[in-house]
Amino acid sequence: MTEVSATEIRRRGIPDATVARLPDYLRALTSMSGRGVVSTSSEALAAATGVGSAMVRKDLSFLGSHGVRGVGYDVTHLSVEIARALGLTRDWPVLIVGMGNLGRALAAYGGFAAGGFQLVALMDRDPAVVGQPVAGLVVSAMTALPALAAAPDTLGVITTPAHAAQEVCDALIAAGVTSILNFAAVTLNVPAGVDVRKVDVATELQILAFHKQQRSRAPQLAVAP
Structure with a gap:
């Protein structure tokens, strides 16, 4: 080998x-x-x-x-x-934008370090949330994004509501982030050179529902008396 x-x-x-x-x-x-x-x-x-x-x-x-x-x-x-x-011979800095229930759950996820990722920042634009401790980090305001995303290899995670995702995406790109994981239920528009992966739970459930429905509609084999 x-x-x-x-x-x-x-x-x-x-x-x-x-x-x-x-x-x-x-x-x-x-x-x-x-x-x-x-x-x-x-x-x-x-x-x-x-x-x-x-x-x-x-x-x-x-x-x-x-x-x-x-x-x-x-x-x-x-x-x-x-x-x-996969590029996992080093740690990759990760920042999460959006400290709602999903963002907080991801921040508390224990698999980042084991997977080769270091959670370096949590961000939100709600003044009531900024400054709160979450998973050992203090939530920062969006104004701090350029400094927190200064490393050229920072990975951004969007966990905001759909209506705010594009604005957050634009801000991440402006700060130099070119790799984004999007949990918002919306398709993001990004320029060439920016990689976006979308995680859509609703879509995955719809696919499961489709397959479940197909199985339930399948003709049942006749059972001999």
Whole structure:
């Protein structure tokens, strides 16, 4: 198994669909490592992530990891390769804008540090909220955004109501933030060079409702008397 530099990974152009599955592989590998598993197979990773084994092998081939016939993949080595591909060999600063119920819940989420992210700031424009302690940080006013987002690699999270999200997005971009996770139920307009990931709980529930409805409408198999 050969190591691949971040530059090489970018040059190869890993498909978005593969990138979306890499965190699942890393989570499965971390669990395996915690149980003392030294090596694994594409079949085991497939079972742990719900992905076909052929897809697992194809995804990992983008990292230069092809496994060893009869042995499989070294769990530690593969974990490092995936972490490197995802940029998780360092901590990424994260700031959350919007200290409503969702924002506070995310601020209290204990998985940031374990995932390679450092929560550095919480922000809100409501004077009644600014200055309050939340999850060990003090909520800052939006006027502090340029200073708090000074690091060029800061990731922004929007947890405001939909009507305020675009304004917050514009402010983040103006402050130099080019990677944004949006929880607001609205599509954001951003210039080229800005990456936005949308988390829409309502949409996901609607998709689940669709599949549930389809299953309930499926013809029932006749039961022999």
